Amino acid sequence: MIELIVADRCTDCGTCIEVCPANVLDAGQGGLPILARVEDCQTCFMCELYCQADAIYVAPDCDRRVAASEAEVLASGRLGQYRKHSGWDEWAQHYPNEQWLMETVFRRAGEAAARAKATSADVIGTK
Ligand code: SF4
Ligand code: SF4
Numbered sequence: 726m727i728e729l730i731v732a733d734r735c736t737d738c739g740t741c742i743e744v745c746p747a748n749v750l751d752a753g754q755g756g757l758p759i760l761a762r763v764e765d766c767q768t769c770f771m772c773e774l775y776c777q778a779d780a781i782y783v784a785p786d787c788d789r790r791v792a793a794s795e796a797e798v799l800a801s802g803r804l805g806q807y808r809k810h811s812g813w814d815e816w817a818q819h820y821p822n823e824q825w826l827m828e829t830v831f832r833r834a835g836e837a838a839a840r841a842k843a844t845s846a847d848v849i850g851t852k
Contacts, residue, residue, distance in 0.1 A: 726766040727783045728793045731804065732757055734780035741772035741781060746835025763790065767838075769831040770807050777814055779805030 727749060730741075737756030749766050753759040768787035782798045784791045798804060812820035 726763060726768055726787060726790050727760060727772060727781065728790060729782050729795060729798065730758055730760070731780045731782075731795055731799065734778045734804075736778050736780075738778070740775045740777075744771045744775045746771065746832045747838065748835075765838075767831065767834065769834075771831055773805075773807050774811060774813060776805075776808070779808065783807075 735757050742750045742752055742758055747765040747767050749762050750758040751761040768783060770783050773781045773783045782804060809816045810820055812822040
């Protein structure tokens with residue numbers, strides 16, 4: 726699940742908000758995204774992948790949040806690793822891009838989850 730955004734690195738571009746298929750992030754004051762609905766996170770890493778500032782840390786555990794401080798994450802060298810190894814942006818010449826299909830897959834999953842949620846709310850509302 727998404728754990729944190731390093732404010733000092735964030736350029737307030739808003740891309741992570743746009744690409745998140747589960748609508749986890751909201752624009753905060755001054756543009757810095759806030760983790761508004763972490764419980765909806767699908768651990769898809771799209772926000773990390775699209776963040777050219779390498780400001781987002783998504784932990785691999787998809788069931789629960791893990792305690793991770795900004796200092797630990799910065800020291801771990803994990804920030805930007807996924808984008809790098811996916812061969813995006815400045816890494817295009819160094820690593821093959823194998824993520825070009827996953828965006829569609831995760832977007833569809835997000836849409837399906839939203840539909841299921843809406844249907845469930847309708848059913849509850851009719852009882
Ligand atoms: S994509 Fe990265 S730099 Fe852009 S708003 Fe999100 S956290 Fe900040
Ligand atoms: S990991 Fe995926 S679902 Fe979670 S906040 Fe990032 S883009 Fe959204």
